[in-house]
Amino acid sequence: MTLAGKRLQTGDALAPDADWWRGGVIYQVYPRSFQDTSGDGVGDLIGIAERIGYIASLGVDAIWISPFFTSPMKDFGYDVSDYTNVDPMFGTLGDFDYLVKVAHEHGIRIIIDLVISHSSDQHPWFLESRKSRTNPKSDWYVWADPKPDGTPPNNWLSIFGGSAWQWDGTREQYFMHNFLTSQPDLNLHNEEVQAALLDVVRFWLDRGVDGFRLDTINFYFHDKELRDNPPLAKELRNDTIAPAVNPYNHQLHVYDKNRPENLDFLRRLRSLLDEYPGTTAVGEVGDAQIGLQIVADYTSGGDKMHMCYAFDFLANERLTVARIRKTLTDFMTAAPEGWACWAFSNHDVVRHATRWGSGIHEREHYLRMLAGIIMSLRGSISLYQGEELGLTEADLAFEDLRDPYGIQFWPDFKGRDGCRTPMVWSEYEQSAGFTNGQPWLPVPPEHRHLAVDTQENVQASMLNHYRRMLAFRRAHRPLVKGSLEFLETGDHVLSMIRREGNEAVYCAFNLSEEMQVVERPQGLVESLDGHGFSGFLRADTIEIPPYDAFFGRIG
Known part of the structure; x- marks a missing residue:
């Protein structure tokens, strides 16, 4: 099922960072x-x-x-x-x-x-599985006998509505489906x-x-x-x-x-x-x-x-x-x-x-x-x-x-x-x-x-x-892979510091419809630009307009 056991040659413009997904x-x-x-x-x-x-x-x-x-x-x-x-x-x-x-x-x-x-119930695996209780793939899906009264084996429900069990007349068993009846669940215990x-x-x-x-x-x-x-x-x-x-x-x-x-x-x-x-x-x-x-x-x-x-x-x-x-x-x-x-x-x-x-x-x-x-x-x-x-x-x-x-x-x-x-x-x-x-x-x-x-x-x-x-975000590595520390700035402003190595970025977001003023955090040395938000730094405070943000560098 593999292609000669190796990855196809698919271009060489990718950065060689095996950890790219972290913060990607x-x-x-x-x-x-x-x-x-x-x-x-x-x-x-x-x-x-x-x-x-x-x-x-x-x-x-x-x-x-x-x-x-x-x-x-x-x-x-x-x-x-x-x-x-x-x-x-x-x-x-x-x-x-x-x-x-x-x-x-x-x-x-x-x-x-x-x-x-x-x-799908049209997958060859399922088509074979439902033929009998003894075929090579009979246990590849989740099959179960009915209760003595013919009802499903338990109370499990489908996300798409109704029971998670569908009756199959050939095997005279129910099969499990967490979603549509045409989506039988595979038996990963096998x-x-x-x-x-x-x-x-x-x-x-x-x-x-x-x-x-x-x-x-x-x-x-x-x-x-x-x-x-x-x-x-x-x-x-x-x-x-x-x-x-x-x-x-x-x-x-x-x-x-x-x-x-x-x-x-x-x-x-x-x-x-x-x-x-x-x-x-x-x-x-x-x-x-x-x-x-x-x-x-x-x-x-x-x-x-x-x-x-x-x-x-x-x-x-x-x-x-x-x-x-x-x-x-x-x-x-x-x-x-x-x-x-x-x-x-x-x-x-x-x-x-x-x-x-x-x-x-x-x-x-x-x-x-x-x-x-x-x-x-x-x-x-x-x-x-x-x-x-x-x-x-x-x-x-x-x-x-x-x-x-x-x-x-x-x-x-x-x-x-x-x-x-x-x-x-x-x-x-x-x-x-x-x-x-x-x-x-x-x-x-x-x-x-x-x-x-x-x-x-x-x-x-x-x-x-x-x-x-x-x-x-790409220009400031703490926003990609850094640690996170929340600061207490009330119910309307989300404030946090992202740190990576010797670099730290302060982020503050005003989730309210009114201007918010928060204290300048300790160590904040300058505001950062290039993000398009309009929050601004004063001597001892930061002012953030409604639904806006501020970013600064922590020294």
Whole structure:
């Protein structure tokens, strides 16, 4: 399954820093919605390659590409039927190789989204597994007998609604699915399954990828005894992972996911990655109750994940000084040597420009401040395509929906299509420059004036604010890899010092609608510029306008 056991030659413009991921900035591309070159209304790999210059101009370190593998597309690529090939709608393996080459030539690394907690029910592995209880792959998926009354073996629920168990008449057993019924869960208790999945990882490493975003990494193992999940008290429920209308939130998920057996498999995976210097893995931890502790467990010790991608800042609750401090402090306490990857938006949640920005009087100033905050936190960063343009969540009509999740729970939950609409490249071109055909999701009219070509040459645009802030971050090493110390400056101002070696940077953000004045911290010698914010230094104080920031050098 490997390509002669070695990585393909894919360009030589990458910096030789094996530790690049620590503090790296990752730009998430949702390929269906980024750039279409074939005219079928769906983005493709060549489209990403054609836009590499734009991505490089942002100043990011890597691209995370959401799934492009062969798939029936019941969940838009998160249901894989062939782990080692490209779905024709996205192109070919040759197109992927070309994309990696072009990206590397621009100094951009490629991270791919690997979905190995489950596959499509059209995967050859599952087609064989469901034939009988005795075939060679009969134990490759999670099968269980019904209760005596014919009902499912336990109370586990699917994130997409209903039971996590689906009856199969051929085997006269249930199979487990944490998501759609067409996404059966692989049985990672089976060593052959683990070996097959590690072969997939090696295939793509040999193809030149620089790392993996591992989907739903805490879902890999289930409880062998199939014990019922306990109920979760109403006051502890959280709608970050599943919408409030979904009873999935009524359970504490201790047996259908978050199992301790996962740690040994993650060590095997890390050992494989270590054979390819400079590669990395970021695991998506899907848990609203104990997510930070899992992130700490999975990134501690230097022998599992390089970093984890948590949902703490993907929730509906608007950011506050106290919440940011608590989240970072809790993580640093639980895993002082661990590393997190922070995100405010992605392909699964309402864009933060809407989620947090709705009702904000000066929303553009607010979004600029949020960009400054995420780029100043200790950890790596994931930016979602269009975030740098200030794109809001699209409000789509029911007939335009494509997401089965939204269709299932409409109108209480509208699904994920609103954050997946096409990237807007040109205000006046057909489909905003995304495609020559009919786009798979409509281009929101309100996005057109935010298109890249309208912002490109406007110094004060949101796009150029992101570029400035990313350049400022790169120019000051403490913001990339440094330690973090919070300072007490009240409920409205988030203040911290980032230190690396002999260099230290003071950062202060005003999360309120009023001018804030804070004391000049001890050791502050000068203000820093180049970031685009307007907070200023006086003799003994710092004044920060509403939704603005100040950066200074600590001597």
